[in-house]
Amino acid sequence: MWEAHGDASGTTFLLQDREVEGLQFLKDDQWYRAPIIPDAIVFNVGDQLEIMTNGIYKSPIHRVVTNKERERITAAFFFAPDPTSVVEPAEGLIDENRPRRYKKIVDYTANYFEFFQKGMRPIDDLKI
Template identity: 65%
Template sequence: MGKREMFYVPMKNRLLRCPYSFRAPYYSQANCAINHGMSASFLDEVLEVTGKLFKLPLDEKRTYSRDENGIDGYGNDVIYSDRQTLDWNDRLYLHVLPKSIRKFEKWPRPPQNLREILLEFTERLRVMNEIIVKAMEKSLDLEENRFLDQFGESPIVLARFNFYPPCPWPDRILAAKPQGDASGATYLLLDKEVEGLQVLKDDQWYLVPLTPNAIAFNVGDQVEIMTNGIYKSPIHRVATNRTRERETLALFFAPEPTREIKPVEGLISNKNPRMYKNVTDYSRNYFEYVQQGRMPIDAMKL
């Protein structure tokens, strides 16, 4: 699991004015965008806020702990079984959109500028997400909004602040176990100095390299369903580091839970038969599947 055993993912710079250069069939690769309109100083602020969150005293962090059966707040793995493998990380989940489901009582203060920074970062990525999803529609010769309509009027945006402390057993313990994402699309601001994210391709783990001021993004399970498997949700994991800590921020864009997600009709044919069931509230059982070492997307396949 060490760096010497890893190949590097060939990261692609997707110019947001022309992002549909990534084309089918069967896309399953890490991507990054550097021409996203966010300054290096702003992204530094985002990472600075992330670092401050995890440097709060333990007692203070506990006041923002996740509620039982809840998502928002500090914590790590929910225990479903005494046999499950726990991840070597701490994290803070916060729902950002729609406004009606924000739980500001779980938004730590300090840092005093957390709310301002996270809301601005989310709005920038919301615009970026719409551009990229429309680009995927265009790449598949679909009418506009065939995917965006499935997201609904009030799609979910969930932020996850990640802290990966040094681990004395990096060859035996993962910072995050192998999984796909329950989202439609995921955007990740990487640590500036320490690598760790790995993507599975052709049974080989590839290390995602650090790209200054880039936003990494990947398709989530729900867009894989919408595209009938043409765009794949990559399986990924996070490696630990023996001596250095690592901090990242991920934003997950997902359809409204009540929306029915299904393959778009224009992507189903005799040559490309339907591969997935219809599903609502895909995220509901996602975490339990992952903690059991199962891939939720497999349960959706016909």
């Protein structure tokens, strides 16, 4: 089983195995299986998109559970801003009713892996 995590990307597209489940999402402290839907693409919001939308879209905590009896093949495609880009909430999504919720950051992905090795999420460190 992979450790529970949110994706460092802006978005992630998954082409799941056609027969073997494994992807699970955490909601209200309970794990739920992502069903297999033939020919569907699973779209995950990543941490960087959560920051850019000022928390309107959430990066879900998820994990992958292995199947001891059957192989599972999934293709994952990660899309993220250039590492030199500043990632921050879009100005149009900040107002008196919805204040800025995240600090600016450059190279979120590098920070992600540094925090991940410590068992932490960098997005939590960026919250205001």
